[in-house]
Amino acid sequence: MINSHDNLEQTVTRTIRRHRLIKKSGKVAVAVSGGKDSTTLLYILHKFGYNVTGIMIDLKIGKYSGQNRHNITSFCKSLRIPLNIIDIRDHVGYSMCYIRSALSDRGASWNACMVCGALKRYILNKVARQSGFDVIATGHNMDDESQTMIMNILRGSPENNLRIGPRAGVRLDTKFIPRIKPLYQCTEAEIESYSRSKGFPVVYEPCPCSEGVFRRNLIGALKGIEKRYPDYKENVIKAMAGHQSNLKSRFKIGHKVQEHCIACGEPSKGPLCFYCQLLEKIGCPVRKA
Ligand code: AMP
Ligand code: ZN
Numbered sequence: 001m002i003n004s005h006d007n008l009e010q011t012v013t014r015t016i017r018r019h020r021l022i023k024k025s026g027k028v029a030v031a032v033s034g035g036k037d038s039t040t041l042l043y044i045l046h047k048f049g050y051n052v053t054g055i056m057i058d059l060k061i062g063k064y065s066g067q068n069r070h071n072i073t074s075f076c077k078s079l080r081i082p083l084n085i086i087d088i089r090d091h092v093g094y095s096m097c098y099i100r101s102a103l104s105d106r107g108a109s110w111n112a113c114m115v116c117g118a119l120k121r122y123i124l125n126k127v128a129r130q131s132g133f134d135v136i137a138t139g140h141n142m143d144d145e146s147q148t149m150i151m152n153i154l155r156g157s158p159e160n161n162l163r164i165g166p167r168a169g170v171r172l173d174t175k176f177i178p179r180i181k182p183l184y185q186c187t188e189a190e191i192e193s194y195s196r197s198k199g200f201p202v203v204y205e206p207c208p209c210s211e212g213v214f215r216r217n218l219i220g221a222l223k224g225i226e227k228r229y230p231d232y233k234e235n236v237i238k239a240m241a242g243h244q245s246n247l248k249s250r251f252k253i254g255h256k257v258q259e260h261c262i263a264c265g266e267p268s269k270g271p272l273c274f275y276c277q278l279l280e281k282i283g284c285p286v287r288k289a
């Protein structure tokens with residue numbers, strides 16, 4: 001008999017096969033936060049023999065980051081998985097807490113999760129490229145993906161939905177390391193149950209900085225919707241899969257020559273990348289790639 005935990009592993013391996021996410025010989029950087037999703041992902045990829053290394057950005061969000069760092073270090077040590085911990089201050093010069101307050105003092109309208117997400121994507125891409133990884137795997141799950149898609153539509157930014165799906169296909173650039181999401185067909189509840197049953201050393205509480213941000217409010221609202229439409233998450237990601245090629249041609253993705261940031265040289269949507277705009281706003285000098 002197949003139990004639900006075998007099911008989760010099968011869903012992950014099926015997603016990898018179906019979407020050709022990882023070659024057996026490929027070098028995989030698993031972006032680990034110390035939370036249940038990325039720890040589960042690292043565990044399953046390691047169990048199935050993929051060549052994985054954990055990469056964690058220590059965001060320096062007080063005790064929360066300290067606990068996550070401690071947990072992932074002991075987890076990787078027990079399974080002998082290589083782990084690379086990057087201090088955000090070595091890249092940006094400041095902790096995430098400082099960056100948040102500096103941006104709010106300067107009246108920036110970006111919310112904390114948006115800023116943190118952009119910094120993480122930028123640093124992970126650069127570090128993974130410089131260390132010779134073939135792909136970056138993240139622990140995004142079906143709940144994350146369906147919420148993001150709904151948020152992008154509500155905000156009027158459908159082009160951002162090109163980041164949705166098992167393989168983020170936005171950028172065609174040798175400086176851009178493909179990002180994959182092997183858990184995108186697994187729900188948060190399934191992953192939490194798997195992680196708890198395995199006794200993984202993880203913090204189950206959300207990041208303290210996410211208090212009051214749009215996503216947290218949306219999650220509350222979607223709970224009511226889920227009672228009426230229990231399959232809504234799967235329906236949303238299926239609908240998105242059907243629209244990807246329309247979005248690609250509408251936003252000319254894949255046709256346009258990729259731009260590079262004039263300040264740091266990394267791939268960018270415009271002359272100055274979002275990372276450099278952030279650094280400029282908080283008065284931090286840009287370090288060229
Ligand atoms: P989040 O944006 O916090 O919902 O996290 C989504 C995914 O990004 C996680 O499943 C991880 O794969 C990755 N991630 C989040 N935080 C970190 C971090 N501090 N360092 C490395 N990867 C992270
Ligand atoms: Zn830049």
